Amino acid sequence: MPPCGAGVDRSSHSMDKSITLPPDEIFRNLENAKRFAIDIGGSLTKLAYYSTVQHKVAKVRSFDHTAKETEGDPLYEISMQEEVSARLHFIKFENAYIETCLDFIKDHLVNTDTKVIKATGGGAHKFKDLIEKKLKLRVDKEDEMTCLIKGCNFVLRNITHEAFVYAKHADSEFRFQNTHPDIFPYLLINIGSGVSIFKVESEDTFERVGGSSIGGGTFWGLGALLTKTKRFDELLQLASKGQHTNVDMLVKDIYGGSYGSLGLTGDLIASSFGKSATPDKEFSKEDMAKSLLHMISNDIGQLACLYARLHNLTRVYFGGFFIRGHPVTMHTITYSINFFTKGEVQALFLRHEGYLGTIGAFLKGAEEDSRP
Amino acid sequence: MATKPSSFVAEQTHCCEFKTTLFLSLPIFLNLPINLSKHLLFPVPAFPWFGMDIGGTLVKLVYFEPKDITAEEEQEEVENLKSIRHYLTSNVAYGDTGIRDVHLELKNLTMCGRKGNLHFIRFPTQDMLGFIQMGRDKNFSSLHTTLCATGGGAYKFEDDFRTIANLELQKLDELDCLIQGLLYVDSVGFNGHPKCYFFENPSDPESENCVKRACCLDNPFPMLLVNIGSGVSVLAVYSKDNYKRVTGTSLGGGTFLGLCCLLTGCETFEEALEMAAKGDSSNVDKLVKDIYGGDYERFGLQGSAVASSFGHMMSKEKRVSISKEDLARATLVTITNNIGSIARMCAVNEKIERVVFVGNFLRINTVSTKLLAYAMDFWSKGQLKALFLEHEGYFGAVGAFLELLRTTDDL
Numbered sequence: 001m002p003p004c005g006a007g008v009d010r011s012s013h014s015m016d017k018s019i020t021l022p023p024d025e026i027f028r029n030l031e032n033a034k035r036f037a038i039d040i041g042g043s044l045t046k047l048a049y050y051s052t053v054q055h056k057v058a059k060v061r062s063f064d065h066t067a068k069e070t071e072g073d074p075l076y077e078i079s080m081q082e083e084v085s086a087r088l089h090f091i092k093f094e095n096a097y098i099e100t101c102l103d104f105i106k107d108h109l110v111n112t113d114t115k116v117i118k119a120t121g122g123g124a125h126k127f128k129d130l131i132e133k134k135l136k137l138r139v140d141k142e143d144e145m146t147c148l149i150k151g152c153n154f155v156l157r158n159i160t161h162e163a164f165v166y167a168k169h170a171d172s173e174f175r176f177q178n179t180h181p182d183i184f185p186y187l188l189i190n191i192g193s194g195v196s197i198f199k200v201e202s203e204d205t206f207e208r209v210g211g212s213s214i215g216g217g218t219f220w221g222l223g224a225l226l227t228k229t230k231r232f233d234e235l236l237q238l239a240s241k242g243q244h245t246n247v248d249m250l251v252k253d254i255y256g257g258s259y260g261s262l263g264l265t266g267d268l269i270a271s272s273f274g275k276s277a278t279p280d281k282e283f284s285k286e287d288m289a290k291s292l293l294h295m296i297s298n299d300i301g302q303l304a305c306l307y308a309r310l311h312n313l314t315r316v317y318f319g320g321f322f323i324r325g326h327p328v329t330m331h332t333i334t335y336s337i338n339f340f341t342k343g344e345v346q347a348l349f350l351r352h353e354g355y356l357g358t359i360g361a362f363l364k365g366a367e368e369d370s371r372p
Numbered sequence: 373m374a375t376k377p378s379s380f381v382a383e384q385t386h387c388c389e390f391k392t393t394l395f396l397s398l399p400i401f402l403n404l405p406i407n408l409s410k411h412l413l414f415p416v417p418a419f420p421w422f423g424m425d426i427g428g429t430l431v432k433l434v435y436f437e438p439k440d441i442t443a444e445e446e447q448e449e450v451e452n453l454k455s456i457r458h459y460l461t462s463n464v465a466y467g468d469t470g471i472r473d474v475h476l477e478l479k480n481l482t483m484c485g486r487k488g489n490l491h492f493i494r495f496p497t498q499d500m501l502g503f504i505q506m507g508r509d510k511n512f513s514s515l516h517t518t519l520c521a522t523g524g525g526a527y528k529f530e531d532d533f534r535t536i537a538n539l540e541l542q543k544l545d546e547l548d549c550l551i552q553g554l555l556y557v558d559s560v561g562f563n564g565h566p567k568c569y570f571f572e573n574p575s576d577p578e579s580e581n582c583v584k585r586a587c588c589l590d591n592p593f594p595m596l597l598v599n600i601g602s603g604v605s606v607l608a609v610y611s612k613d614n615y616k617r618v619t620g621t622s623l624g625g626g627t628f629l630g631l632c633c634l635l636t637g638c639e640t641f642e643e644a645l646e647m648a649a650k651g652d653s654s655n656v657d658k659l660v661k662d663i664y665g666g667d668y669e670r671f672g673l674q675g676s677a678v679a680s681s682f683g684h685m686m687s688k689e690k691r692v693s694i695s696k697e698d699l700a701r702a703t704l705v706t707i708t709n710n711i712g713s714i715a716r717m718c719a720v721n722e723k724i725e726r727v728v729f730v731g732n733f734l735r736i737n738t739v740s741t742k743l744l745a746y747a748m749d750f751w752s753k754g755q756l757k758a759l760f761l762e763h764e765g766y767f768g769a770v771g772a773f774l775e776l777l778r779t780t781d782d783l
Contacts (some may be wrong), residue, residue: 221656
């Protein structure tokens with residue numbers, strides 16, 4: 001059974017060279033899954049399931065030695081106990097492999113009374129019949145925006161060190177934030193295939209205020225065209241090794257230095273890919289990937305600033321699977337936001353970035369079930 | 373040697389007396405910026421008169437061809453000055469890459485008491501050194517003229533001009549020149565033709581009803597000026613001397629051309645546009661309907677809206693099914709829509725309703741101009757209006773040229 005997480009192309013004759021994780025690792029504790037939530041986006045499907053995990057726990061009991069000592073008595077005792085704890089598991093896979101993965105889940109679902117799966121995202125409409133047929137579960141559609149915001153509010157309030165600030169040159173690159181009861185208002189920028197921008201003012205007051213078609217899908221698509229690299233993570237790897245200055249036209253390429261009167265330093269990018277119109281020149285994959293990453297990250301950062309300014313918000317959270325903890329992306333977005341807002345707006349990233357919608361859908365299901 | 377200053381002045385005074393009566397009767401003069409009229413009585417700079425804007429990708433040159441040269445003046449005229457004039461005005465192409473935009477020529481202008489035509493010439497910045505060498509070969513420095521230049525290249529190539537051609541550049545700020553140039557061209561008119569236009573019925577760019585309509589830039593302030601060159605600058609202009617650069621983006625004309633070259637193998641801007649005109653980007657981009665199966669009313673998004681630019685290109689089947697033309701189109705649409713989006717947000721933040729788009733990205737590019745008109749109209753629900761100008765890429769050079777006429781202390 002080909003594991004979905006590693007993304008095997010069934011139609012090809014040879015197996016993919018990427019590392020394949022054994023299915024049990026990816027779909028941990030699937031047998032005991034109690035509740036499912038699925039978020040089908042433009043390129044990726046995100047799944048969350050609640051399951052119990054059995055594990056051994058070492059318990060230590062120390063003895064009281066204030067009484068008179070007896071030779072040979074142990075100082076402490078260790079016992080092993082079986083514990084069952086509940087966990088929320090997260091998986092993502094490309095939409096292209098959805099059927100394969102659904103088959104796998106169905107085959108391994110043993111111990112479940114679950115009848116319903118909560119679904120959100122655009123694909124909830126598109127793949128509803130497929131899911132129902134494969135999993136023999138009823139698909140309960142939930143609104144994407146509601147789930148997204150619900151998930152975001154939940155993690156910000158309940159998961160310690162969920163949100164963090166990235167500072168490339170600081171002692172500790174990642175500055176994790178503590179949970180805060182007072183999280184409103186904030187701007188949420190969800191970078192999936194495309195970009196959606198949400199203003200969240202309270203638990204119930206939120207709206208989509210804008211968006212952009214230049215997002216993760218653009219990086220993936222243009223990256224695939226320019227570098228012939230098909231995997232998103234490989235593109236990110238290429239980007240981390242590239243020199244964008246070979247491809248981009250910088251301010252110093254136009255001015256011979258900085259554009260002083262406007263405060264534009266020579267190293268700023270004046271025109272992305274501005275040097276690649278030379279017909280006989282070849283550019284390396286790494287350089288092009290880096291340029292592309294900068295181009296898209298800067299653009300998103302700028303848009304974030306324009307919206308933050310319009311709505312008078314000083315905190316911007318980034319969700320979606322574009323970022324993936326990649327240092328170049330986080331640095332570029334952070335730098336961009338600092339640059340365009342002169343440090344007034346703070347860029348924050350989330351550890352569960354792309355799973356916000358899934359978490360929200362899951363919570364919706366949990367809420368409904370707990371109602372008498 | 374150049375003409376002697378004194379005879380020049382005498383000539384001027386004579387002309388001045390003759391022209392005073394005409395000055396009052398010709399309405400066009402009333403639109404001239406006031407400070408120029410002072411020059412009727414003051415010495416004017418020596419010919420030739422140029423204004424240069426050296427950008428990231430293109431060099432824009434304006435050249436004033438005097439049409440009122442008297443027989444006397446012609447006799448005294450230096451050989452290289454005459455040859456420069458003949459070379460520029462009797463050709464429309466220079467070398468392999470220089471082009472004179474004849475359709476933009478401004479005829480019968482009167483500047484500093486001289487009557488003539490203003491020519492608009494462009495060539496790639498890549499060929500700059502060749503241009504400087506030509507200046508050396510034609511002994512340009514002997515003409516003792518000031519070369520007013522703006523754009524980044526005025527700084528970048530300053531030393532080259534000095535060391536190769538013995539020419540001093542008078543460097544000017546590109547945004548100052550842009551605005552002064554724009555206001556000047558608007559004030560003189562375009563040989564009786566409209567120079568400013570917008571699109572009627574922008575909501576359907578493909579239809580025949582989406583037509584170009586002339587308009588005026590009367591009471592132009594405040595305006596949001598979006599200059600799309602290699603990169604983009606967005607300016608909020610409140611008056612002739614009061615403006616600020618709101619922001620900029622690196623996704624500009626240079627990005628379009630660069631990406632297009634990489635994706636399709638094209639070599640020039642014209643080629644790229646030709647391909648884009650024939651392409652269909654809906655197979656390249658992931659649309660809302662590809663994700664939702666239709667419209668997404670909750671977000672107010674139509675199924676035909678682009679959700680993710682190039683979003684289909686991670687799939688191998690899609691990659692082999694699209695053409696170069698489709699890629700060119702997708703690149704053009706992506707860059708244009710992004711600029712439109714940024715322009716709209718700036719207009720809203722700055723509370724300005726009129727957005728003027730200039731820059732050579734829009735040259736012969738109706739796909740982009742119509743898209744920008746549509747974007748401004750659609751996203752603002754008709755509140756914002758997109759305006760375009762015929763001389764789009766040359767305002768910086770015109771502004772530099774105006775500065776030449778303002779500075780008289782070189783004599």
